[in-house]
Amino acid sequence: MDPYSSSSQSGRSGPSPEVLMDQVKQQLAQAYAEEFFGTLREKCFAKCVTKPGTSLSGSESSCISRCVERYIEATA
Amino acid sequence: MDNASLDSPATAELQSFLEQEKQRAMLNELVAKLTDVCWDKCITGSPGSKFSSSESTCLTNCAQRFLETSALILRRFQSMQQ
Numbered sequence: 258m259d260p261y262s263s264s265s266q267s268g269r270s271g272p273s274p275e276v277l278m279d280q281v282k283q284q285l286a287q288a289y290a291e292e293f294f295g296t297l298r299e300k301c302f303a304k305c306v307t308k309p310g311t312s313l314s315g316s317e318s319s320c321i322s323r324c325v326e327r328y329i330e331a332t333a
Numbered sequence: 334m335d336n337a338s339l340d341s342p343a344t345a346e347l348q349s350f351l352e353q354e355k356q357r358a359m360l361n362e363l364v365a366k367l368t369d370v371c372w373d374k375c376i377t378g379s380p381g382s383k384f385s386s387s388e389s390t391c392l393t394n395c396a397q398r399f400l401e402t403s404a405l406i407l408r409r410f411q412s413m414q415q
Binding site: 285296304305 | 350
């Protein structure tokens, strides 16, 4: 029997609760990660790229790296 | 709809799981909001390679004041509804 069907008392098959819960957890983790990425991007762009040029300067890049580190530190 | 296909213990387990995940999501959202707001208030210049002590203090104070503000407003709402 594959992990995607369950043998409930009623004899019906379908994803087991464990499989469903795992899928939900994975989807939530993915959604959180995407949201966090978006927040980091917004915050660090605002702080570090005050006058957008034709490319990111070295100081803008370093600022963005530090910003990401600090924001993660602030979140914890 | 055939309710026999919803095994009772499984449904209860899923409901309890969803409730737990909902709580976790709400807490996650609170932390994210708090960080968002306090970052804007406290990190005024360009981010450094570590927080200055005034930035650090500001972040701590901000988080606490934010939660207090939340509680205050909630109490105000509740008393308005009486």
